Amino acid sequence: MIQRKHLPSIHVPHHKNTANSETVTMPIPDEVSISMSQSIGAPCSPLVAVGDYVKVGQRIGDTEAFVSAPVFSSVSGTVKAIEQVRGSMGGFETHIVIETDKKQDVSEEVRIPDIDSFEDFVKAARDSGMVGLGGASFPTHIKLNPKNLDECEYLVVNAAECEPFLTTDDREMIENGQDVLDGMRLIMNFLNLKKGFIGIEKNKPAAAANMRRLIEQNEIDDIEIVMLPSSYPKGAERVLVYEVTGKVMDAGVLPAQLGVILDNVSTVGVLAEFFKTGMPIIRRRITVDGDAVAKPQNVYVPIGARISDIIKFCGGYRKDPKKIVLGGPMMGRATKGDDSPITKNTSGVLCFGAEEAEVKEETACLNCQRCHTACPFGLMPSIFADAYEAKDVEKLNRFKIMQCMECGSCSYTCPARRPLALTNKLGKMMVKEASS
Ligand code: SF4
Ligand code: SF4
Structure with missing residues (x-):
C-alpha cells in the first residue's frame, strides 16, 4: 500500500478558461518554420535542401546523437530557406522554412510500424519523433529504454497540468482518453511494468470521469487514477513522483532510477496514435489564451506554424499584446514578437495586454519567509x-x-x-x- 503525502504548494488562479473548448484545427498557413532543435538533446541536421518538395510526415531532420529525436514535415510544399534563427533560449538554431501548397500530400515514409520485440518498440518510439509534450521535450524513446529496465515497476502519467490557463492535457483525456489508455497499455506491456497511475488535479472532473469510465469499460485493473490537490506545482516531475508513488526524487535523479517511468498524458496519447497510424508528430494541441486574444480556444496547429498565423485564426488581438508567453505563465518562456513558430513542446500561446503584463517594482526583503x-x-x-x-x-x-x-x-x-x-x-x- 502506497503511503501518499502532499508537499507544500501554492494556490494560483487557475484561469482554465478553455477547459470546455473542444479542439479545433487551424488551416494550413502559407508558410511554416520548423526548428531542428525540438528536443532537450542534440539538434538535428537538415535532410532536405532549398527547392526540395516535401510531404507530410517526411523526415526532414535527424542526427546520430544519442539524446535526440527526428523532425518531420508538418505540411507538403517546397523548402524555401534553411536559415539560422534566434531561439527562445537566446542561441541560434537552424530552421527549415517551407512554403506550403495546402495539398497535404502524405509521405510514402508514413506507415504503421512492425513491432516484434522490445527493440522494435523503442525504435518505433524514436521514429515517432516524440518528445515530452508537457514542456520538458526529453526524447520519449530514451525514457522508454532505461538502463535498469528490470528494476522499473510503475508507469506514472502526468495529467496534473498545474500551470494556469493551459488545458491541452485536460482536453487530451476528454477527447482522446482511449488513446491515453492504449498508450499506457503499450508501454506497460513492452516494459513489463506492474502498475500504471494517472495523476490528475481535482480541477479536471470531466477528464477524470472520462478516464474512470474508460478504465471500467476496458475492464482494466492495473491502472489507477490518483486525484491531486489543485495547487501549484503538482505537475513538477519530482513533486508528482513523490505524491503518486511515495518515492523521494532528488535533483539530478531520473524517475527510472527509482523504478518509475514518467510521461506526460498527451505524450502517451499521441504515441498511441502513432502506433495506430504511422504518422509521426507533425501537429499538436495548444491552448491559446490571455486577455489580448480575441477568441481563446484549444487549437491543433501544425508544428512550425507561426504565432501570428495562430492568433489570426483565433480572431486576432483584442488589444496590443505586451507579453507573449510560450507555455504556462509560471514556467513558460516569453518570446519577442509573434513571428516565432511553435515546436513539439509548445503547450500554449498566452498573449497579455499591458495591465496583465505589468511587472511591479521590487522592494526590500521583508524577512517574511x-x-x-x-x-x-x-x-x-x-x-x-x-x-x-x-x-x-x-x-x-x-x-x-x-x-x-x-x-x-x-x-x-x-x-x-x-x-x-x-x-x-x-x-x-x-x-x-x-x-x-
Ligand atoms: S523556484 Fe526553487 S526555491 Fe523557488 S519554490 Fe521553486 S523549487 Fe523552491
Ligand atoms: S522573505 Fe523576503 S524574499 Fe522571501 S518572500 Fe519574504 S520578502 Fe520575499
Whole structure:
C-alpha cells in the first residue's frame, strides 16, 4: 500500500478558461518554420535542401546523437530557406522554412510500424519523433529504454497540468482518453511494468470521469487514477513522483532510477496514435489564451506554424499584446514578437495586454519567509538571492541551491516582488561554472 503525502504548494488562479473548448484545427498557413532543435538533446541536421518538395510526415531532420529525436514535415510544399534563427533560449538554431501548397500530400515514409520485440518498440518510439509534450521535450524513446529496465515497476502519467490557463492535457483525456489508455497499455506491456497511475488535479472532473469510465469499460485493473490537490506545482516531475508513488526524487535523479517511468498524458496519447497510424508528430494541441486574444480556444496547429498565423485564426488581438508567453505563465518562456513558430513542446500561446503584463517594482526583503514556506522542497530562496548577489558559491551550495527546480512558487508569493526564480537560476549557473 502506497503511503501518499502532499508537499507544500501554492494556490494560483487557475484561469482554465478553455477547459470546455473542444479542439479545433487551424488551416494550413502559407508558410511554416520548423526548428531542428525540438528536443532537450542534440539538434538535428537538415535532410532536405532549398527547392526540395516535401510531404507530410517526411523526415526532414535527424542526427546520430544519442539524446535526440527526428523532425518531420508538418505540411507538403517546397523548402524555401534553411536559415539560422534566434531561439527562445537566446542561441541560434537552424530552421527549415517551407512554403506550403495546402495539398497535404502524405509521405510514402508514413506507415504503421512492425513491432516484434522490445527493440522494435523503442525504435518505433524514436521514429515517432516524440518528445515530452508537457514542456520538458526529453526524447520519449530514451525514457522508454532505461538502463535498469528490470528494476522499473510503475508507469506514472502526468495529467496534473498545474500551470494556469493551459488545458491541452485536460482536453487530451476528454477527447482522446482511449488513446491515453492504449498508450499506457503499450508501454506497460513492452516494459513489463506492474502498475500504471494517472495523476490528475481535482480541477479536471470531466477528464477524470472520462478516464474512470474508460478504465471500467476496458475492464482494466492495473491502472489507477490518483486525484491531486489543485495547487501549484503538482505537475513538477519530482513533486508528482513523490505524491503518486511515495518515492523521494532528488535533483539530478531520473524517475527510472527509482523504478518509475514518467510521461506526460498527451505524450502517451499521441504515441498511441502513432502506433495506430504511422504518422509521426507533425501537429499538436495548444491552448491559446490571455486577455489580448480575441477568441481563446484549444487549437491543433501544425508544428512550425507561426504565432501570428495562430492568433489570426483565433480572431486576432483584442488589444496590443505586451507579453507573449510560450507555455504556462509560471514556467513558460516569453518570446519577442509573434513571428516565432511553435515546436513539439509548445503547450500554449498566452498573449497579455499591458495591465496583465505589468511587472511591479521590487522592494526590500521583508524577512517574511513566505518564499521558504511556499517551496515544495523547503529551500530558502531569500538566502539564495543574497548569496548570489554576494557571489558566495559556498553558501549557495550549503543551502542546496541545486535542489531548486525553478518552479517560480517563491517569486509568486514574495510580497517584495523579488525575482527569486531568476536569481535561483543564475545562482545555479554560478555554482556550475565554479565547479567546472
Ligand atoms: S523556484 Fe526553487 S526555491 Fe523557488 S519554490 Fe521553486 S523549487 Fe523552491
Ligand atoms: S518572500 Fe520575499 S520578502 Fe519574504 S522573505 Fe522571501 S524574499 Fe523576503
